[in-house]
Structures are given as structure tokens and as C-alpha cells.
Amino acid sequence: MKTVAADPKGVDSGPHFMDGDHALAEGALAAGCRFFAGYPITPSTEAAERFAERAPEVGALFIQMEDELASIAALIGAAWAGQKCMTVTCGPGFSLMTENLGLACMTETPMVIANVQRGGPSTGLPTLTAQQDMMQARYGPHGDNMIIALCPDSPQECFDLTIEAFNLSEFYRVPVIILTDETVGHMHEKVVIPPADQIKVVPRNNYSGPKEDCRPYKFDSQGGHPMVRAGDGYNFHITGLTHNEKGYPVMTAGQNKIVVTHLMEKINGNADQIIRLDEDQIDGADVVVVSYGITSRIAVKAIQDARKEGIKVGSLRLITIWPFCEKRIREISAKVKAIVVPEINYGQMVLEVERNAGGRCKVISVNHCGGAVHDPQVILDAIRKAML
Amino acid sequence: MSTDIEKFKAGSPMADTLRMDRMPHIWCPGCGIGSEVNSFAEAVKRSGIDPKKLVVVSGIGCTGRVAGYVNFDSMHTTHGRAIPVATGIKLANPELTVVVFSGEGDLAGIGGNHLIHAARRNMDLVVICNNNFTYGMTGGQVTPTTPGSAIASTTPYGNYEYPFSLPFLMDAAGATYIARWTSMHSRNVTQSIEEALLRKGFSFIEVISPCPTLYLRRNRLGDGVDQLQNYQDNSILKHGADTRETNIDFQGKIVVGKFVEKNKPTYLEAVDKCCVKLVGDDYQLYGKTIPEREAEEKAEKEKIAARRAAMQAEAEAQAEADAEPPKAGTKAAAKKAAVPKAAKKASAKKAAAPAKKASAKPVKKVAAKAPAKKAAPKAAVKAKAVAKAAPKKTRK
Numbered sequence: 001m002k003t004v005a006a007d008p009k010g011v012d013s014g015p016h017f018m019d020g021d022h023a024l025a026e027g028a029l030a031a032g033c034r035f036f037a038g039y040p041i042t043p044s045t046e047a048a049e050r051f052a053e054r055a056p057e058v059g060a061l062f063i064q065m066e067d068e069l070a071s072i073a074a075l076i077g078a079a080w081a082g083q084k085c086m087t088v089t090c091g092p093g094f095s096l097m098t099e100n101l102g103l104a105c106m107t108e109t110p111m112v113i114a115n116v117q118r119g120g121p122s123t124g125l126p127t128l129t130a131q132q133d134m135m136q137a138r139y140g141p142h143g144d145n146m147i148i149a150l151c152p153d154s155p156q157e158c159f160d161l162t163i164e165a166f167n168l169s170e171f172y173r174v175p176v177i178i179l180t181d182e183t184v185g186h187m188h189e190k191v192v193i194p195p196a197d198q199i200k201v202v203p204r205n206n207y208s209g210p211k212e213d214c215r216p217y218k219f220d221s222q223g224g225h226p227m228v229r230a231g232d233g234y235n236f237h238i239t240g241l242t243h244n245e246k247g248y249p250v251m252t253a254g255q256n257k258i259v260v261t262h263l264m265e266k267i268n269g270n271a272d273q274i275i276r277l278d279e280d281q282i283d284g285a286d287v288v289v290v291s292y293g294i295t296s297r298i299a300v301k302a303i304q305d306a307r308k309e310g311i312k313v314g315s316l317r318l319i320t321i322w323p324f325c326e327k328r329i330r331e332i333s334a335k336v337k338a339i340v341v342p343e344i345n346y347g348q349m350v351l352e353v354e355r356n357a358g359g360r361c362k363v364i365s366v367n368h369c370g371g372a373v374h375d376p377q378v379i380l381d382a383i384r385k386a387m388l
Numbered sequence: 389m390s391t392d393i394e395k396f397k398a399g400s401p402m403a404d405t406l407r408m409d410r411m412p413h414i415w416c417p418g419c420g421i422g423s424e425v426n427s428f429a430e431a432v433k434r435s436g437i438d439p440k441k442l443v444v445v446s447g448i449g450c451t452g453r454v455a456g457y458v459n460f461d462s463m464h465t466t467h468g469r470a471i472p473v474a475t476g477i478k479l480a481n482p483e484l485t486v487v488v489f490s491g492e493g494d495l496a497g498i499g500g501n502h503l504i505h506a507a508r509r510n511m512d513l514v515v516i517c518n519n520n521f522t523y524g525m526t527g528g529q530v531t532p533t534t535p536g537s538a539i540a541s542t543t544p545y546g547n548y549e550y551p552f553s554l555p556f557l558m559d560a561a562g563a564t565y566i567a568r569w570t571s572m573h574s575r576n577v578t579q580s581i582e583e584a585l586l587r588k589g590f591s592f593i594e595v596i597s598p599c600p601t602l603y604l605r606r607n608r609l610g611d612g613v614d615q616l617q618n619y620q621d622n623s624i625l626k627h628g629a630d631t632r633e634t635n636i637d638f639q640g641k642i643v644v645g646k647f648v649e650k651n652k653p654t655y656l657e658a659v660d661k662c663c664v665k666l667v668g669d670d671y672q673l674y675g676k677t678i679p680e681r682e683a684e685e686k687a688e689k690e691k692i693a694a695r696r697a698a699m700q701a702e703a704e705a706q707a708e709a710d711a712e713p714p715k716a717g718t719k720a721a722a723k724k725a726a727v728p729k730a731a732k733k734a735s736a737k738k739a740a741a742p743a744k745k746a747s748a749k750p751v752k753k754v755a756a757k758a759p760a761k762k763a764a765p766k767a768a769v770k771a772k773a774v775a776k777a778a779p780k781k782t783r784k
Contacts, residue, residue: 034674035480037472056663059672061479063655066505070472073465073502077445077476080463081484083674085476103466230461230477231484233440237407237456239464248410249456249464 001171001224006030006163006199010058016191020158020184021046021088023191024114025054027162028086030193031201033112034060035085037074039067039093042126043182044116047088068096075111076104080238082229084166084204088114090182091133092123094140101175102141105263107238108173108217110204110227112165115177116185119370129182130370131293131344135351137177138322144260146267148274149177149322151292155189161319167202168274172223172266179321181344183294183373206232215245219258221265271323278317285314287386288332289340290353292318294373299342302379311387321349326356333357338386342366342379362386405429405439407459414453418604418612420571420597421451421518425458427574428489428516431581432460436695438688442485445474447494450524450599454489468499471506474513482656482673483684485514485585492519492594493531496552500532507561507590509655514584514591517554520599528602535638539606551636555647558592559631565591566648568634570619571598573644580646586692589654596642609639 010029018026024047028036036055038048052062065071068089075085089097094115104111117133119125137149148168152158158180165176207214207226214234218225228236241249242256267274278296280303282288287306291299296317306313316332318325329352333339338361341350350365357363366382368374397408406429415421432439439460446455448467455462465473470488478486488495495503495517506513522540523529530540530547533554537546555566565587567580577595584591598604598615609615618639627645634643653661660678664671671678 035476037476056667056671059675061659061673063475063479065472065475066501069469070475070502070505073469073472074476074479076465077463077473077478078480079476080461081443081477081480083480085480100466100469103469230443231441231481235459235461237462237464239456240466241464 001167001202003167003200004203006196006201007032008196010034010060011193011196011199012054013193013195016193017188018155018191019046019186019188020152020155020180021116021186022050023155023158024088024116024162024178024180024185025050026191026193027159028112028166029054029058029060030159030196030199031084031112031163031166032203033084033086033166034058035075035078035083036060036062036087037065037071037078037085038062038087039065039071039089041068041090041093043118043185044088044090044093044114046185047114047116051086068093069099072097072100072104072111072113076100076107076109079104079109079111080107080227080230082204082206082227082231084110084170086112086114086162086166088116090116090118091120091130091136094133094136098136098140101147102143102145103240104175105141105145105147106240106259108225108263109175110166110169110173111175112162112169113175113177114162115179117179117181125371127182128371129294129344129373131179131181131295132346132348132370134179134321134343134345134348137179144264146264147175147177147322148172148267148320149179150276151179151318151321152184153293153296153317154184155187155191157319158184159191159193163199163201164276167200170202170204172270172274173225173227174223174267177322179293181294207234208232211235216247217243217245217262219245219262221262221269223266223270267323271326274320274323275325275328276319277325277328278315278319280315280317281312282314282316282332284312285335286312286337287340287383288314288316288336288338289342289379289383290316290318290329290349291342292321292349295342295344298374298376299379301376302342302383305376305380306383309384311383313383318349324349324352324356326352329353329356330358330360333360336361338362338364340364340366340379340382340386342368342374342382344368344370344373402426402429405432405459407457410457413457415450416599416601418598418600418615419450419524420520420595420599420612421454423571423574424516424518424577424595424597425454425489427577428454428487428581429458431578431585434578434696434699435582435585436692436699437485437585438691441483441688442487443474443477444487444489445470445477446488447490447499448525449491449494450520451489451491451518452494452525458489468494468497468502470494471499471502471511471513471515475502475506475511478512479656480674482512482681483688486512487514487516487585489516490518491524492517492521492533492554493523496532496554496557497523504557504561507558507563507592510562510564510589510652510658512588512590512654512656514581515593516581517592517594518597519554519594520597520603522599522603524599524602528599528606533636535636535640537638538603540603541606553631553635554592554594555634556631559648562590563592563648564589564650564652565646566594566631567592567646568594568596568642569644570596570616570623570642572616572619573623576644583646583649587649588657589652596636596644607638
């Protein structure tokens, strides 16, 4: 991925005391995002408010759309008109966005969507935390498609991962979802924004070759292909229908196979380049705790307590949720007695862990429905149980 | 068959504005969408705007396929979401002219919320709504505008819902340009689209159009031509009409005309006003200050004016040339005489259309010359007839 230094106009360098939602907006501005369309929804609204407040001085545009359907639709338009763009929401809004998330996947439109998760289903727990939308992020839109999802565990990571999300989104031309949660979103911590020249961003790559060779797509299961920008004279066409590389509809089973394979494999086939994990003492461990987001910070306490008891515990924190770290789970499952998976839902990512562990070790789900983070004692108990 | 298509592709006067590599299109014989697209393509040409800076966005449905056939930057989006996608395009690059071309089910049904909010914001978009009272692509279901008692596949015993009058809805929502025509009024449709392309703010153009395959057949209303006759018999031209009185009953009167044209700041102008107050004259959007953007806009307007002047000059020259009698016995005269009737008609139309818009003079000139000359008058008289016919038909 070719990167350049960030445009200093969007970078508010220095130490800050801010919440995760604000850090999302700052990360977007630092990454070069100049278009934000959103709709208010707790607990994500602060990110939209921050962007709206900062937009005039940065030269960006904020619009509050009439709903989430329109918010993400506006991002698709803005992206093809040449802007890096973002929206934030949470479960109920994300449900509405899944419609055009599918169109964004199909038209390979770069954009970043932050889902500051709250308890569900339906209106659920508007002001309380959850990690219940992990599978929705992956399987929300109908049809086969693949996205990238990242999971920050702190306001600092909300900032850092938003920049990474934009970079991945630009390179792979895919919507990237930041799956944070109410706790991280509303938690105030120190966030250090580096100087602009230390922030590496992937700039928008617009096609500039001859008109006759212009293709909005290239179905080769790879990233790095340029966008075509509206107004540049290429008369491009894009559609949500199954299409050829020219963007024209070709509605056949054969073409569908070509398109879907490309959409899936440009992410899955490059999973090794995309996936980021945070590992601690996995070599020689008997038990590994696989966690993500705010739950990984609760798990730290349980892991420390278990180590004090002499249990060899490793930690695997998923920074990249999708594509899932299948290979690493397969490796770990061959070496440990058990994998413990705490998460604030009825058991979602544990299914992926079980699938990839393939019976080689015990997989213990420490699930916990929405509304609060875990009591570390519950995770510690699970680690002890894993050793029996 | 394929050779016919090739001939059509090569000879179409719209070859540069339509994607000939996607022809033939999917629309049924007698459907109004084709003539609307023709009007649109003609309006784009006549407007003088830079086609490179034009983006066409459609939703889903028969009319939703328009984006796929016009040779501009074009996006075929999801059902009902053409307007927010267009909003994103316009706001991300204000230099672009953005047109939404979709059907009433898409725009006023599933996308109704976006329609009223774009109008409320005075978003700088041109919305062309093909209103055929039916969801054509899915087989003829009832729509938010289907007139009372009409049969649809989902109202097999007659419609019992109250339909929207779209001009009234748009007026209430704050649209700053509202016109309604039928697909019979193709010249007026062209005229309205041209006006909308050249103005700022939210423009809504409704075109009532026949769906012979579903709506007309189910309601035993004949074919497309029969319905055009109905439009001719029942259209009432009323510019500036009170939009509260624009309801359409089943096969009833259709009030057509330009109902609303007013100016108020667009969404982006309002953003600029607010931000410049806050940030000062340094305020930039996407790296450009307001004076910079205004200068670009002015330069673009001048280019448009120059293109329009050139087109008018060309049309006048053409009108003059058409009025000249061919010299007997020359090769040129023989050639001219051999020009097929349709081609002659087309060229006369072409000459008459812009001339009529600019002023009545060139047409009069042609008409005055006509009786004195013997060979050309046919074309010239036709030009006059075409120029006059359209407004006359609406004055029922």
C-alpha cells in the first residue's frame, strides 16, 4: 500500500483527553476524510457531533441525513465523486445501513462505518454496552460479500484504527467497519494524536489513463485498483446488478461467480496482509484467552490473576475481526488445552473459534448478554475450569 | 435483426449521449420512458452544460434502468436511494450537475422520505420522475400515485388508496422548481429539463407516462398511442397552477405546466453562509475558498453561454440553408430531393427548436420566406407547425 503523510489540516496533533467517539472523528479527519453523512443514534452520536464541529475549519462537509439508509447512500455518492467518507451508527442504524452496505460491497466503494455497539435486539439497551453486532457486520447484507472489520479497545485505538480503516478501505476498495462499543465510545482517556508527517495515509487512487481502457473494476481477487471519479470525463457506469469490469449489467450465473469470487477473495485471499493481532505469552501456554474490544481489557485482570495462580495463560486480542484469523486459531488449537472466549453477546465469535479449532482443544464460551462488561472473576473461573 | 440494430446505432442522432453499446434497451413498445430519455438527451445538448460534469443517478425499476443507457457518468443504485446517492455526489463535488432519473414507485414510494428531505434542503439536484402509475419491473403493482379505482396486480378489485399528487407534495416540501407534463409533451419535457439543468436548487419534473404492458392492459385502456390521445384530450395547460388542484383521477384531467419556479439559497449556499461567518473569508470547502469556487462557476457559466450562442448561430444558419431553394438540375438539388422525409423532418425540428426558444424571429423569417420559394417551403412550414403544435395541444 502506497502511503503519504496526512494532510496537516485535519490533524489536531498533541495529547488530548477525549472519548472513543470523538477519537473516531479525529481519526477520520486525520486520515483525509472530508465527507461525513450521519444520523443521530446513541451511543455513536458524539462522533457525528465532533465531525460537525470540526468540519468548517478543516474544509470538510458534514450533513445530517434523514435516516441511516440515506447516510450510507450519500457516502456511496461522495466516494464516487472523489471524497474519502465516513458515517457512524450503532445496531438499529446499522440494520438500515446493511441495504447499501451491500451496494457498497458490490460496487467496491471505499468508506468507513463505525458501529458503536449497544445492547439489542431491536431498540434494546440504547445507553448500555454490547458486542452483539459482530456477525451482523459480516453477514448483514444479503448475498455473499466480504468486508473488513476492526475492533478498538480504547479511545487511542479508535483514533489509530480509524486511520487504518481508511487505508484498508482505499486499498481494497471495500467498506471497512469499526466495531467498537458503548463503553469504549463513551470512555474518556488520553489520546495522543501524532504530528501529521508521522501519520501514513493511503491517498485516493483515481484512474487517469485513456478513456477506452477505463474500467471501474478488475476481477482479479486483488486490491490496489483505482477508482473512477465522477466528472473526470470517463462516463463510467456502476450498478448493484451483477456486472462486468466495465460496470455494465451481465446477469448470468457465470458472471455472478466471477464477481462474487472476486469480492470474497480480494479480502480472504489477502487475509494475512490485512489481519492484525495482539498476542501475549501464547508460546507454551495451556490456555489462551481470545478476546476483542473492551472485553480484552477486562480479560487482562483475569489473565493476571490466573498467572499468579501458576496457570500458563496466553492472550490473543483480535484487532482485526473480519477477515477472521482462521490460520492462527488452527495453530493455537493444536498446542493448547483450551481456548476461552469472553464476549458481550450470547456467543458469536466463539463460533468462529470453535470452527477453526476443529475439536483440537476445548473451546469455552464466556458469554454475557449486553448491558455491562464482564466481571473478571467469571473469566478467571473459566480459565480455571479449562485446566481441569 | 442485428443489422437493423447496427443501422439504428450508427444513425441515431443521440449516439453521443446514449450508450449505444447497451442497445437495444429493455423498455416495451409504447412505453413513455424512451421518449423521456430522448427529451433528456436533447435537453442536455441544448443546455450547453459540459456533459463531462453531468452525473445521472437512478434507483430501481424500469425507469431505474435509465442510468445504464445514458452516456454520462451514471449510477444505478438501490431501490429508492437514488436521491441520497445523488446528494452525496453533489456535496462531494459541487461542480457536478446531478440528475436523478427514476420512477414514482422508487422516488415517492420506497424513497419518499429522501424525496421530501432533498426538496426541503433545496439540494441542488434535478429530479425527473417518470410517473406511470405502476411498478412495471415487478409486474404492475399499485403505486403511491395510482389513481383511485385503477386495477393493479395488487389491487385486483380496484385501487382504494388515496394517491399522492407529486407536484403538491413537492410544493409542500419546498421544491423550488416544479413542472408536470405527460410523455406526449416531449418538447415541453425537454424545455423543463433544460431549464432545470441551468438553474440552482431542487427541481422536480414529473412526466405522466403510459405503461402499455401492465397499467393500460389491465385497465383495458388500449395501447401507448391510445393513452397519448387521452393525454392530448385531457391535459390542461396551467402554468403556475395551484398545486392543491393537481390531483389526477382515473383517466381524468391532467393539469400540466410549470407550477413553481422560485429562488432560495441551496443547501450548499446555506452551508457556505454559515461557515464563512464562523471561519471568516479563509473558509474553504475541499481546499477551495468561496471566491475561488465562485470564479470557477462564473467561468463555467460563460462557457455554457458560449456553447449556447454557438448552437443558436448554427441553428439559424441551418434554418437559412433549409429555406434556400435548391438550384434545378444540379447534383446537390437531386441529393436534397432524395433526402428521406423523416430526415427532413428531423432537421427542420432541430432548426426550429432552439430558434423558437431564443426568440420568435428566426421562425417567422423562415415562414415569411417560405411562400416565395418553391422547393424548401415544405420543410419550413413543417418547422413552423412543429414549433406551434406543442403549446397548442396543451391549450385544451
